[in-house]
Amino acid sequence: xxxxxxxxxxxxxxxxxxxxxxxxxxxxxxxxxxxxxxxxxxxxxxxxxxxxxxxxxxxxxxxxxxxxxxxxxxxxxxxxxxxxxxxxxxxxxxxxxxxxxxxxxxxxxxxxxxxxxxxxxxxxxxxxxxxxxxxxxxxxxxxxxxxxxxxxxxxxxxxxxxxxxxxxxxxxxxxxxx
Amino acid sequence: xxxxxxxxxxxxxxxxxxxxxxxxxxxxxxxxxxxxxxxxxxxxxxxxxxxxxxxxxxxxxxxxxxxxxxxxxxxxxxxxxxxxxxxxxxxxxxxxxxxxxxxxxxxxxxxxxxxxxxxxxxxxxxxxxxxxxxxxxxxxxxxxxxxxxxxxxxxxxxxxxxxxxxxxxxxxxxxxxxxxxxxxxxxxxxxxxxxxxxxxxxxxxxxxxxxxxxxxxxxxxxxxxxxxxxxxxxxxxxxxxxxxxxxxxxxxxxxxxxxxxxxxxxxxxxxxxxxxxxxxxxxxxxxxxxxxxxxxxxxxxxxxxxxxxxxxxxxxxxxxxxxxxxxxxxxxxxxxxxxxxxxxxxxxxxxxxxxxxxxxxxxxxxxxxxxxxxxxxxxxxxxxxxxxxxxxxxxxxxxxxxxxxxxxxxxxxxxxxxxxxxxxxxxxxxxxxxxxxxxxxxxxxxxxxxxxxxxxxx
Numbered sequence: 028x029x030x031x032x033x034x035x036x037x038x039x040x041x042x043x044x045x046x047x048x049x050x051x052x053x054x055x056x057x058x059x060x061x062x063x064x065x066x067x068x069x070x071x072x073x074x075x076x077x078x079x080x081x082x083x084x085x086x087x088x089x090x091x092x093x094x095x096x097x098x099x100x101x102x103x104x105x106x107x108x109x110x111x112x113x114x115x116x117x118x119x120x121x122x123x124x125x126x127x128x129x130x131x132x133x134x135x136x137x138x139x140x141x142x143x144x145x146x147x148x149x150x151x152x153x154x155x156x157x158x159x160x161x162x163x164x165x166x167x168x169x170x171x172x173x174x175x176x177x178x179x180x181x182x183x184x185x186x187x188x189x190x191x192x193x194x195x196x197x198x199x200x201x202x203x204x205x
Numbered sequence: 206x207x208x209x210x211x212x213x214x215x216x217x218x219x220x221x222x223x224x225x226x227x228x229x230x231x232x233x234x235x236x237x238x239x240x241x242x243x244x245x246x247x248x249x250x251x252x253x254x255x256x257x258x259x260x261x262x263x264x265x266x267x268x269x270x271x272x273x274x275x276x277x278x279x280x281x282x283x284x285x286x287x288x289x290x291x292x293x294x295x296x297x298x299x300x301x302x303x304x305x306x307x308x309x310x311x312x313x314x315x316x317x318x319x320x321x322x323x324x325x326x327x328x329x330x331x332x333x334x335x336x337x338x339x340x341x342x343x344x345x346x347x348x349x350x351x352x353x354x355x356x357x358x359x360x361x362x363x364x365x366x367x368x369x370x371x372x373x374x375x376x377x378x379x380x381x382x383x384x385x386x387x388x389x390x391x392x393x394x395x396x397x398x399x400x401x402x403x404x405x406x407x408x409x410x411x412x413x414x415x416x417x418x419x420x421x422x423x424x425x426x427x428x429x430x431x432x433x434x435x436x437x438x439x440x441x442x443x444x445x446x447x448x449x450x451x452x453x454x455x456x457x458x459x460x461x462x463x464x465x466x467x468x469x470x471x472x473x474x475x476x477x478x479x480x481x482x483x484x485x486x487x488x489x490x491x492x493x494x495x496x497x498x499x500x501x502x503x504x505x506x507x508x509x510x511x512x513x514x515x516x517x518x519x520x521x522x523x524x525x526x527x528x529x530x531x532x533x534x535x536x537x538x539x540x541x542x543x544x545x546x547x548x549x550x551x552x553x554x555x556x557x558x559x560x561x562x563x564x565x566x567x568x569x570x571x572x573x574x575x576x577x578x579x580x581x582x583x584x585x586x587x588x589x590x591x592x593x594x595x596x597x598x599x600x601x602x603x604x605x606x607x608x609x610x611x612x613x614x615x616x617x618x619x620x621x622x623x624x625x626x627x628x629x630x631x632x633x634x635x636x637x638x639x640x641x642x643x644x645x646x647x648x649x650x651x652x653x654x655x656x657x658x659x660x661x662x663x
Contacts, residue, residue: 091272
């Protein structure tokens with residue numbers, strides 16, 4: 028390897044090739060993807076996000092929730108996500124087309140949230156979950172006021188709206204509901 | 206450390222060494238000093254984050270929420286410690302090997318300054334207003350360009366030193382270091398564009414992010430560490446590497462395959478199947494360079510009492526642990542890329558354990574070893590405390606192994622005992638890093654010239 032140019036160009040090519048193959052390739056395939064109905068004449072899915080949920084995503088991001096929570100359901104052959112009740116169908120790329128930042132996550136210290144909005148019954152439950160009470164201590168009490176942390180701040184309300192908006196329980200052309 | 210003196214190459218006469226080292230002094234000490242400060246800060250943040258995972262952990266405070274601490278600690282370790290330290294050591298190594306006398310060292314110093322300022326800004330921003338979505342790219346959008354320019358000023362000197370070397374001769378260690386530097390700059394700029402400035406469509410962001418993380422980790426950090434490994438194994442043992450004719454194959458396969466391993470961290474995710482499969486294949490292919498690097502380095506260490514000589518040299522004791530850990534973590538990564546294995550390991554603490562092996566036991570230990578050899582030569586003063594070196598070795602070694610064990614033991618589910626083991630191990634890492642920091646700053650402040658260019662005293 029006496030030739031300096033060989034070495035530098037070779038290293039640049041070795042770095043760029045996977046980028047071209049994987050990232051540009053994925054972008055070419057997924058770039059045109061938009062909302063679509065599961066069957067002709069059906070509603071366009073995924074649904075538009077409520078404005079409060081868009082604000083709530085910023086709260087989710089700023090608190091680093093993604094370091095412990097994923098938002099993806101793997102297909103039936105790959106792990107026990109569906110058998111474990113995380114969702115009725117696997118997540119598909121189309122589910123994320125409206126999201127400016129995709130929060131797939133890669134660590135489940137806490138539960139997966141891809142279908143949190145479909146699981147949860149009421150706002151009180153969401154706020155209890157956001158507080159993360161462990162042995163009597165509320166880890167996220169700073170989002171609330173009141174003696175028992177029962178009064179949510181604007182940020183907590185937005186975060187709750189975001190969490191309630193998380194659902195992939197509609198049929199998708201790539202992943203029909205059985 | 207008489208052994209290393211004996212093993213010094215005959216062609217490396219004192220006058221030469223100091224003429225190469227003298228102009229390095231300013232930028233090297235600035236970069237390495239700041240690296241050590243980041244290392245201690247990062248370890249302290251990791252310790253607080255480990256506390257947060259215990260039920261009795263700190264109460265409710267937004268600035269110390271786990272996600273923020275984890276992100277700040279990761280950036281401090283990756284860019285602050287490993288980044289700065291590799292700027293200094295890669296420049297030092299390539300100056301040595303290429304007989305390069307740096308003329309515009311102030312440019313490296315300015316680069317280092319801006320790198321650190323951008324990192325301080327990022328750390329404060331992560332703690333106060335929160336991290337972004339993507340690990341290792343979670344700093345304010347404005348900090349990205351500053352970091353890229355700072356890297357170009359501080360991190361590309363090995364390339365200059367390689368281009369200007371007077372002889373046509375080259376050595377495997379140089380290839381790794383030069384390629385690591387140019388790969389990182391390209392990867393960082395492309396990642397900034399496709400993840401931060403003009404984000405790719407939907408989940409293609411996740412593909413771009415995984416590619417950046419693997420490239421930065423395996424090519425820049427891992428590649429640089431292997432380059433240092435190639436140099437020190439051959440230098441301290443004072444003999445050619447085993448099957449050295451395969452080194453160029455090891456180098457090219459390592460750099461060609463590493464980036465393709467990226468989507469192995471997305472198996473089962475809603476990204477195209479062919480992307481996932483490329484990651485599986487890439488991870489398996491990485492076993493080729495792992496085998497060849499192992500043949501070169503571990504082969505040399507296994508001949509004629511190489512391991513015991515490595516144990517008796519401060520530099521090579523750290524570096525041989527580092528090389529073994531890097532190779533082992535890549536074998537684990539290939540195993541975990543198997544779809545059925547991955548189904549059980551994905552989203553668990555497995556990736557943390559593998560990352561600890563790669564970064565704390567692998568890259569970090571290699572950097573420590575190289576620093577034990579380089580710092581006395583550049584600063585002109587010896588390491589003041591042998592006890593601190595021993596404390597540092599054992600605390601970092603046991604801390605890294607303990608952290609990895611704690612992570613692997615919790616794959617099946619969180620356990621209080623193992624979380625506590627993880628906490629103690631993180632504490633050990635901090636203790637070792639404090640011993641190293643104390644020793645480093647004592648060396649820097651002493652400033653008395655050493656009679657011989659000892660790599661370290663033991």
